[in-house]
Amino acid sequence: MFPIETISAKMLDYYADRSDALIIDVRDAALYQKSHIRGALNYPYSQIEQCRELPREKLLIFYCQRGGSSMAAARLFVKKGYKTRSVIGGFEAYRGRNLVISG
Template sequence: MVVDIPLVSPRKLDQYVARYPGVWIVDVRSGEEYRRSHIRYAVNIPYEPGKEWDLPGEKEIVVYCERGATSMAAVREMIRQGYCALSVAGGITEYKGRNLVFSE
């Protein structure tokens, strides 16, 4: 079964999150990468192929990684498991929004 991956532009991510309050933002990078920088309010759940996701089913989920490939794989699995999820095109590398957090 082929699954089309819904995408959100990194330039429009802040607007998207503001428009859909309660959306879950999931960073699928390693814990170390997350600690260096992440999008404010994101939860860090590192991606593992074949993972059974345990996420709130009633929430829309926005997923990002470093450049977009891993988040697309994670979203593909989430959709197959019945979640409403989309990937940030280009990942955190392309995100220049006001909610970017860097570690001290």
């Protein structure tokens, strides 16, 4: 079993400002379009297996709605040799300054 490191949702603002981290939203595209963390890429969990190459030199920060899918995505990429973190509580726990709300 690969241990997955976690971060709190409030740490997302810290990582959003770093050039050595990449924030990935694994919720479906409709939820991402409605609201997401500024700068986050959207790779829905249902399609995460098709996500071939992400920059290996960056720390991958995964979040979903509540935390379960991001943990699974982080585990998948740790097995591929990436450095990852999963956000505890997911998007529902985020209350930071990088929130983007559309329409």
